[in-house]
Amino acid sequence: MTSVSLPHPAATTTAAPALWRQRPVGVVGLGLIGGSLGLDLQQLGVDVRALVHREATADRARQRGLATQVSTDPAVLADCGLVVLALPLDRLLEPPAELLAALPAQAVITDVGSVKAPVLACWSRLVPRFVASHPMAGTAQAGVEAGQLGLFRDRPWVATPDAATDPEALQLVQGLARAVGAQWLSCAAVEHDRAVALISHLPVLVSAALLQTADRSGADPSGDGELAGLVRQLASSGFADTTRVGGGNPELGTLIACCNQVALLAALGHYRSALDQLEACVRESDWQGLQQTLQRCQSLRPEFL
Numbered sequence: 001m002t003s004v005s006l007p008h009p010a011a012t013t014t015a016a017p018a019l020w021r022q023r024p025v026g027v028v029g030l031g032l033i034g035g036s037l038g039l040d041l042q043q044l045g046v047d048v049r050a051l052v053h054r055e056a057t058a059d060r061a062r063q064r065g066l067a068t069q070v071s072t073d074p075a076v077l078a079d080c081g082l083v084v085l086a087l088p089l090d091r092l093l094e095p096p097a098e099l100l101a102a103l104p105a106q107a108v109i110t111d112v113g114s115v116k117a118p119v120l121a122c123w124s125r126l127v128p129r130f131v132a133s134h135p136m137a138g139t140a141q142a143g144v145e146a147g148q149l150g151l152f153r154d155r156p157w158v159a160t161p162d163a164a165t166d167p168e169a170l171q172l173v174q175g176l177a178r179a180v181g182a183q184w185l186s187c188a189a190v191e192h193d194r195a196v197a198l199i200s201h202l203p204v205l206v207s208a209a210l211l212q213t214a215d216r217s218g219a220d221p222s223g224d225g226e227l228a229g230l231v232r233q234l235a236s237s238g239f240a241d242t243t244r245v246g247g248g249n250p251e252l253g254t255l256i257a258c259c260n261q262v263a264l265l266a267a268l269g270h271y272r273s274a275l276d277q278l279e280a281c282v283r284e285s286d287w288q289g290l291q292q293t294l295q296r297c298q299s300l301r302p303e304f305l
Helices: 033-043 057-063 090-091 096-101 118-124 166-178 189-217 228-233 236-245 249-261 263-281 287-304
Strands: 025-028 048-051 069-071 083-086 108-111 133-135 155-157 183-186
Touching: 025 033, 033 048, 057 069, 083 166, 090 118, 090 249, 108 118, 108 166, 108 189, 118 189, 133 166, 155 166, 166 183, 189 228, 189 236, 189 249, 189 263, 249 263, 263 287
Parallel strands: 025 048, 025 083, 048 069, 083 108, 155 183
Antiparallel strands: 133 155
8 A cells, every 4th residue: 555645734725625616526425424524625615515315314414514505406416526426335336327417527526435446347437537535534423413524634545546547536536635634545446445354344343243242141141131231331441442333334334244245254264363363372371472462462553543
């Protein structure tokens, strides 16, 4: 993965909005990513035109001020020079015909999906100026209530261009990421998918397994239920930290597993091997070996955060 050094966000925000004042920015979907992007861009003085699926979502988005204009009519995107597809992976991979028809012919189109190879393969055939990208930012919240200011600041925003990607379109999306304070990265789509399988998709399943283990193993064999209740009462910040993503959106977790199956299966295999090694240390009372492993993990963690 190749990092591109950029000026500090504070040095670019005053100039960046001018790039889009001539043409509005379109955002399709106002969940966590789309809503947060709409808030950030409006704070920079950008005219944001949002397309959503349901009128109830549009009403709430207007109340929250997530975009300058919010509509269920795809025509809202007509004047946009840049359109961000903040859609679930299934809708990205099978885009509605009315959305495709509404995208301005020469607009730059980008997405925010967490799996890149299939999205790039799909959209590079559909529009001439597509840039596959993925802001690595999130919370446990979802939907129209989730958008928040500053979500992308100091977080990675990775693009996965291929040989056919329009360089000017790529530069425009890079400018978008810089404007909202993100750190720009670029890599191949396949490498992106392998990396996020390890640091984003695997943790969803690992934390889900931890939740299941605490629930099932906490069931008291005597049948009085005291242990199950105690497990829940004692759960604190450490348990909360390690299970946050496992308690997130089930639909999203299933979609990323489906769309990144091969890389995720490889990651699960590596994780199972690591668990086996830790289990062997405990079973064999190899406390020195366990301590050495934990010491190495202690030194590794800062490299990932």
